[in-house]
Amino acid sequence: MTTATAQHGEHGFWTTHVFSTDHKTIGKQYLTLGLFWAVVGGLLTYVMRWQLAWPETVVPGWGEIGPETYNALVTMHGTIMVFFVAMPILLGAFGNFLIPLMVGARDMAFPRLNMLSLWVFALASLLLFISFFVPGGAAAAGWTGYPPLSAKAEYTGVNWGMDLWILAHALEFAAFLMGGVNYLTTAIAFRVPGMTFSRLPLVIWQQLTATTLFLLSVGPLIAGAVMLLLDRQIGTHFFTPGGGGDPLLWQHLFWFFGHPEVYVILLPAVGLVLDVLPVFSRKPIFGYRWIIASTIVAGGLSFIVWAHHMFVSGIDPRLAMPFSITTILISVPFAYLMFAMIATLWRGSIRFDTPMLFALGFIAMFIVGGLTGIFNGSAPADIYISDTYFVVAHFHYTLFSSVFFGGLAGFYFWFPKMFGRLMNETLGKLHFWLTIVFFNATFFPMHNIGLAGMMRRIANPLQYDFLVPHQWINVVATIGTMLLLASQIPFVMNVVWSLVAVRPAPKNPWQANTLEWTAPSPPPHLNWGEALPVVYRGPYEYSVPEAPEDWLPQDRVLAARAR
Amino acid sequence: MVDAPRLGMLIFLGSETMLFAGFIAAFLVFRLGAPVWPPPFQPRLPVELTGANTGVLLLSGYTMWRALRAARDEKHAGLTRSLAQTALLGATFLGVQGYEWGRLLAFGLTASSGVYGGTFYTLIGAHAVHVVAALAWLALLLIGTRRGGDAAPAHVGVSLLGMYWYFVVALWPLLYTLVYLA
Ligand SMILES: [Cu+2]
Numbered sequence: 001m002t003t004a005t006a007q008h009g010e011h012g013f014w015t016t017h018v019f020s021t022d023h024k025t026i027g028k029q030y031l032t033l034g035l036f037w038a039v040v041g042g043l044l045t046y047v048m049r050w051q052l053a054w055p056e057t058v059v060p061g062w063g064e065i066g067p068e069t070y071n072a073l074v075t076m077h078g079t080i081m082v083f084f085v086a087m088p089i090l091l092g093a094f095g096n097f098l099i100p101l102m103v104g105a106r107d108m109a110f111p112r113l114n115m116l117s118l119w120v121f122a123l124a125s126l127l128l129f130i131s132f133f134v135p136g137g138a139a140a141a142g143w144t145g146y147p148p149l150s151a152k153a154e155y156t157g158v159n160w161g162m163d164l165w166i167l168a169h170a171l172e173f174a175a176f177l178m179g180g181v182n183y184l185t186t187a188i189a190f191r192v193p194g195m196t197f198s199r200l201p202l203v204i205w206q207q208l209t210a211t212t213l214f215l216l217s218v219g220p221l222i223a224g225a226v227m228l229l230l231d232r233q234i235g236t237h238f239f240t241p242g243g244g245g246d247p248l249l250w251q252h253l254f255w256f257f258g259h260p261e262v263y264v265i266l267l268p269a270v271g272l273v274l275d276v277l278p279v280f281s282r283k284p285i286f287g288y289r290w291i292i293a294s295t296i297v298a299g300g301l302s303f304i305v306w307a308h309h310m311f312v313s314g315i316d317p318r319l320a321m322p323f324s325i326t327t328i329l330i331s332v333p334f335a336y337l338m339f340a341m342i343a344t345l346w347r348g349s350i351r352f353d354t355p356m357l358f359a360l361g362f363i364a365m366f367i368v369g370g371l372t373g374i375f376n377g378s379a380p381a382d383i384y385i386s387d388t389y390f391v392v393a394h395f396h397y398t399l400f401s402s403v404f405f406g407g408l409a410g411f412y413f414w415f416p417k418m419f420g421r422l423m424n425e426t427l428g429k430l431h432f433w434l435t436i437v438f439f440n441a442t443f444f445p446m447h448n449i450g451l452a453g454m455m456r457r458i459a460n461p462l463q464y465d466f467l468v469p470h471q472w473i474n475v476v477a478t479i480g481t482m483l484l485l486a487s488q489i490p491f492v493m494n495v496v497w498s499l500v501a502v503r504p505a506p507k508n509p510w511q512a513n514t515l516e517w518t519a520p521s522p523p524p525h526l527n528w529g530e531a532l533p534v535v536y537r538g539p540y541e542y543s544v545p546e547a548p549e550d551w552l553p554q555d556r557v558l559a560a561r562a563r
Numbered sequence: 564m565v566d567a568p569r570l571g572m573l574i575f576l577g578s579e580t581m582l583f584a585g586f587i588a589a590f591l592v593f594r595l596g597a598p599v600w601p602p603p604f605q606p607r608l609p610v611e612l613t614g615a616n617t618g619v620l621l622l623s624g625y626t627m628w629r630a631l632r633a634a635r636d637e638k639h640a641g642l643t644r645s646l647a648q649t650a651l652l653g654a655t656f657l658g659v660q661g662y663e664w665g666r667l668l669a670f671g672l673t674a675s676s677g678v679y680g681g682t683f684y685t686l687i688g689a690h691a692v693h694v695v696a697a698l699a700w701l702a703l704l705l706i707g708t709r710r711g712g713d714a715a716p717a718h719v720g721v722s723l724l725g726m727y728w729y730f731v732v733a734l735w736p737l738l739y740t741l742v743y744l745a
Contacts, residue, residue, distance in 0.1 A: 189567040223585030236674050237675070237677060244593075
C-alpha cells in the first residue's frame with residue numbers, strides 16, 4: 001500500500017488532530033461534537049421538565065419561561081437529539097471508526113471527502129448554536145417544522161432562528177451524504193481478502209442499511225427544505241394555503257424521510273448491540289442471515305409507512321388502512337431481531353460487563369417501545385393518543401434506548417480500541433443501574449399522563465382543568481429527569497479518569513473475533529502494520545469445539561485437525 | 564476490485580435522483596390537483612423553443628460520450644476538443660433557458676405568483692443549478708487538460724464528470740415532458 005502511505009504524508013499536530021483525514025480521528029471528532037450537543041440537549045430537558053412540573057415558577061439558573069420560549073426549547077431539543085446527537089454519534093462516530101477497521105481497510109475510500117464531511121457538520125453545528133442567540137431566538141415550529149407555522153415568521157415570532165435551522169439541516173444532510181458515499185464505497189470496494197458479505201459483522205450491515213436508507217430518503221426532504229426556504233424568502237406558496245399551497249405536502253415530504261430516519265438511528269444501535277451480545281454470551285449470533293434479511297426488509301418497508309404520522313392530519317381516510325397495515329407489518333422484522341438477540345443469550349456463558357449490561361438494557365427498553373408502537377400504528381387507537389405524551393413516551397423508549405443504551409453499549413465496548421485505555425467497571429455498572437432506573441422513572445409515567453390526555457408541546461399543563469389532578473405525574477417525571485441527568489456523573493468521571501490515569505488496553509481485551517481487535521489499541525495511522533489481516537471465517541465463531549480458546553478470530557487459520 | 568470513485572459517484576447520483584423525485588412529486592401534487600393547468604391568465608410555456616433546446620442538451624450528451632472515448636484512448640487533442648464542444652452546448656442550453664425565463668418573467672409569471680410559477684421555477688431551476696455545477700466542473704477540468712497535466716488522474720476526473728453530465732442530460736427529457744408537454 002505504498003500509494004496509501006504516500007497520500008497520507010505529513011503528521012504535524014494540525015493534520016493529526018484537527019484537519020485529519022484519518023477515519024479514526026474523524027470518528028472521534030464526530031463523537032466529541034455529538035457529546036457536546038448531548039450536554040446542550042440534556043440541559044434543555046432540565047429547563048423543559050422544570051417548567052412542566054412547576055409551571056408558575058422561575059426555572060433556577062434559566063429564568064421565567066413563556067409559551068414562546070417553551071416552543072423553541074421543545075423544537076431545539078428534538079432537533080438536537082435526533083440530528084446533532086444521535087446521527088453524529090451512532091453514524092458519524094461509530095460508522096467512521098468501525099467500518100474501515102472491521103472490513104480491513106486502511107482508511108475510508110475518500111479520506112479528504114470524509115474530512116470535508118466532518119467540517120461541514122461542524123459548520124452546521126455552529127449555525128445551529130448561533131441560532132439560540134439571534135433576534136427572535138431559535139426555531140420554534142417543532143422539530144418537524146410543519147408549515148404554515150414554519151413558513152411565516154409572524155406565526156412563531158422567529159425569523160432568523162428558523163432560517164438558520166433550515167440551513168443547519170441542509171449542511172448536516174450534505175455532511176452525512178458525503179459520509180454515506182464513503183461508508184458504502186469503503187465497505188463494498190475496500191474489504192480485505194476473505195471478507196465476503198456473508199462474513200461481514202452485523203454492525204457493518206446495519207450501518208450500511210442505515211446509510212442506504214438515509215441516502216434514498218433525504219432527497220425529498222432537501223427538496224421540501226428548498227421549497228420551505230423559498231416560501232419564507234421569496235414568497236412562493238408551496239405550503240401556505242392562502243396562495244394555493246398545501247401544508248400537507250410538507251408533512252408527506254418530511255415523513256417520507258422521517259420514518260426511514262428513525263431507522264437511520266435505530267439500525268446502527270441495533271448493530272452495536274448485535275456485535276456486543278455474542279462476545280459476552282460466548283456464543284455465535286442466532287440466525288445471522290435472517291438478521292440481515294430482516295434488516296433489509298425493515299429498511300424497505302420503512303419507505304411505505306410514513307403516513308402513520310398523519311392519521312390526524314386530514315389525509316384521505318382511505319390511506320389510513322394501508323399505512324396501518326404496513327406499519328404493523330414492519331414490526332415483524334423487528335420482532336425477529338429482538339428474538340434473535342434473546343436467542344443469542346439462551347444458554348450462553350454470559351459475562352455481565354458494562355457493555356453487556358447496556359446491551360441488555362437496550363433489549364428490555366426497546367421491547368416496551370416496540371409494543372407501544374403497535375398502538376400508535378393502528379389508526380383507530382392512534383386517533384386517541386396522537387400528539388399526547390403517550391407518543392412522547394413511545395419514541396423515547398425506542399430512540400432513547402437506541403441512542404443511550406445501544407450507543408453506550410458500543411461506547412464501553414470499543415472505548416479501549418478507540419483510546420487505548422480500559423474503563424472502570426465499577427463506575428460503568430453504577431452508571432448503567434442509575435441510568436436504567438431513572439430512565440424508567442422519567443418516561444414510564446408519560447404513558448399514563450398521555451392516556452390521561454396531556455398534549456405534547458404545551459408549556460403549562462395547569463391551564464387545563466382535566467390535567468390538574470394528574471400533575472403529580474409530571475412532578476415524578478421531572479424528578480426522574482434530574483436524577484437521570486445526575487446519573488451521567490459517573491460516566492463523565494469514568495471517561496475522564498480513564499483518559500488521565502493510564503491503564504493501557506491490550507489488543508483484544510474482550511476476547512472478541514472481529515478484525516478491529518487484531519490491530520493495536522489504539523490502531524496507528526493506516527490501522528495495521530505492513531500486512532493487512534486475511535479473513536478465513538465469520539465474525540461470531542465463539543465456543544467452537546475445534547478451537548483452542550472459546551473465541552476464534554476472523555483472521556485465524558485452524559491447524560488442520562490438531563489434536 | 565470495484566472501481567471506488569465511480570461507485571461513489573453512482574451512490575451520489577442515487578441520492579440526486581431522489582432529490583428530483585421529491586421536486587417532481589411536489590409538482591405532480593399541484594399539477595394533478597388543479598382543475599385547469601396552466602391556471603387561467605397564466606402564460607403558456609414555450610414548448611417549441613425548449614424542444615429545440617432539448618436537442619442541444621442531448622447533443623452535449625453525445626459530445627461528452629466522444630470525450631469519454633477520447634480519454635479512454637488517451638487522445639489528448641480529441642478529449643480537449645470534445646470537452647470544449649460539450650461546454651459550448653451546455654452554455655447554449657443555459658443561455659436559451661435564461662432567455663426564456665426573462666420572457667416569462669416579463670409576461671408576469673413569477674415564482675410567487677402561484678404554484679404554477681413556483682413549481683416551474685423550482686423544478687426547472689433545480690435542474691439549471693445542476694447544469695451550472697456540471698459546467699463549472701467541466702471548465703475546471705478543461706483548464707487542467709489545457710495545461711496538459713498528468714493523464715491518469717484526469718481520466719478518472721473525466722469519467723466522473725461524464726457520469727454526472729449524463730445524469731443531468733438524461734433527467735431533462737423527463738422534466739421537459741412533465742412540465743412542458745403534459
Ligand atoms: Cu414512523
